[in-house]
Amino acid sequence: MKVNDEVKAGNTISSLHTGFIVLSTQVGVGILGYQRVVAKEAGHDAWISVLMAGIVTHVTVWVILKTLKRYPSADLYGIHQEVYGKHLGAFLSLFYTLYFFLSATVILRGYVEVVQTWVFPNLATWVLTAIILFLAWYTILGGIRVIAGYIFFSVSVAIWLIGDLFFPLRFAEWDYLRPVLEANIGQLLKGMIGMSLSTIGFEVLYAVYPFVQDKERLNRGAQFGVLTTNLIYLFVMIVSLVFFSQGQLMRTIWPTLNLKKMVYFPILERFELVAISIWMIIILPNVIMYIWSGVRGLKRTFGWNMRNILYGILPIIFISSLFLVTREEMNTLNDIYGQIGMYLAYAYPYVLYLLVAWRQGTGGAKEESADVSVPK
């Protein structure tokens, strides 16, 4: 396997599209219920934790791009190969790939659980899982350009859902936000860690990078995506904190949906049902991007055919999501996944950057990983 992946000029996406990819992979099922997780630690100062998590995300994305820019057109799997050598590199790539597939499973099952709780209590898990996986499979076969196009569509269709939060603001109790900074730094940090489940998603940059056309402008695009995500999370968190009392928030599993319950129009009384249906458009990019990134990993590492990998991996995701039934199992899985995600998406990029810098600094770099700033 080559460290750098040459992508045909006709199969690339722009840096702005990459920003949309980052945004839509970050915002998924986590935004429906992150308030409780963060507020459990940081109390009514949870919004500060969100802000801190946002800043850390910005820095992490910057480091990820810094790592990637040391190569002309490599992805995570190529870098693994170069830094760790063939066998260890393949092992780590496989691990990361498994994490991508786990993400897709958790998000998919999380959404199906929401639908089962709120809309169709009798719905069998396999029905909706099958439909979403079918759509994901169809989109992934179209290639990265189709995926990017779909994601652009998904963001434009769903972004207005944020506007309906002005309805619950009529019930706002602004005194709930005071006194500012009552939580100590330890609680804020714990709250920040609680955010990680919701903010991860930007690590797909590791897989998308070779496909980006204007790589020198990627930082702007990606940071724009992260910024939008952060603003959305911050806004939703502040609205939740003034809308719910703390005790109530602790008992609410999906606070964002409870916020949407307050929205009503004369011809449409139960807006949350509409929102949950539209949410499928938001979930799909997550599932697509994670599966795509994982499949890319297997293809790059082992040289397998992408279609064949899909035929192998989709049934596995499908079946494993059927085994998750109760709320408790979902909670445990979410916790474990949040932990893994924190290490792989937030901690690992720094380690990898140092390793890459060390490797290239000591002359271990191969020729093909020459300086990047030269456009292709």
Place this chain on the structure above:
Amino acid sequence: MYRCQNKGWLIGKRGFTLLLVLIFSVTGCANRQIFDETGLVTLVGYDLTKDRQIRATIVMPSINPEAKEKMQIMSDVGETSKGIRDKTNLQSDKRVLAGQLRVALYGNDMAKAGIGSLIDTLYRDPSLSSRIFLCVYEGETYELLTYPYKSQGNIGTYMYRMIDQNIRGEKIPSSTIHEFIRAYYDEGIDSQMPYVSRKGDEIVIKGVALFKGDKYIDWISPNEAFILKLIRGKYKTGSYEISVPAKTFNMTPNSPAGEKEEVQLVFDTINSESKVQLEQVDPPKYKVNIHLKARILELTVPIKLDNPRLMRKMEEALEKELERQARIVMKKLQDLEVDPTGFGIVYKANVRRKEKMAMDEWREKYKKARFEFQVKATVTRNGVMD
């Protein structure tokens, strides 16, 4: 877009189409709820029976053209509210569904015994709205709902509209299920909801019921509720009637009943803002600044209002009266040990603490709290006449 001709698609065009058709047809498998076959509950009333069980009475509109009655009322006794719903289902030709529930009524005894779990089940159910209005009735709700009214039509929607328009008109505080749950799980505020009674053929909102935790304690009049909202809240279109000693205007008004000592003034389109400050932590001392603008709508004496001095006197009278009323209401609330205004929230917002304040701790502090009110009133307009 449709690239199935490509080689390498394992299942090919036909297989793909088959899958697509399958997926579209699968969407038809969801539970259908046909309108003609469902009974939409609009109102539910809960009472406590003598052997401490719950009697629930549900009201749903009847859409049978042959039926004489426009609504159907069913009632049953049980231990849990959802258990009763299943029982009432046995009395109905339609599936009883609660998605359109708009008002939940609690009888006097039920409310006194505590309604936390009853409200929790309503809030827990995702098929219910969180804008359901909660309400306390002074007697048995069964008696209220089964009374043969002449002009109210469907009592479920009637009560919903009655509460809704009064909340919109800022006559009573909003009492949605969300607000109850929010106050119930908060350590600095108590819940309140409308208090309803029946006078012959009419249903009346008599005042506002005060809760301590999930237990109904007492009720206050709409005028007292007005003061409460004035203390901590905003008015956009309120209205209020006060009595002022006639001496204020140096005159003795004549009325059909003879000489009167007092003059009544009615203000409306009241626009108010309040600022609550915690001046002292232990014991808590609050300073409440209220600014309000109002229009004078009715006077029981024929005064010419073109005199600015007179207007100022009127404003002063209004200020004094409101301050006096506020002190009386707060005294009453402190004696009842309930805090519907949410002074506890203000306290929490101003005092940094390591651990959370428990409700009992706040009640202790609340008893000792002192309040200072300062009202600044401006009469902006006096109708189309001086």
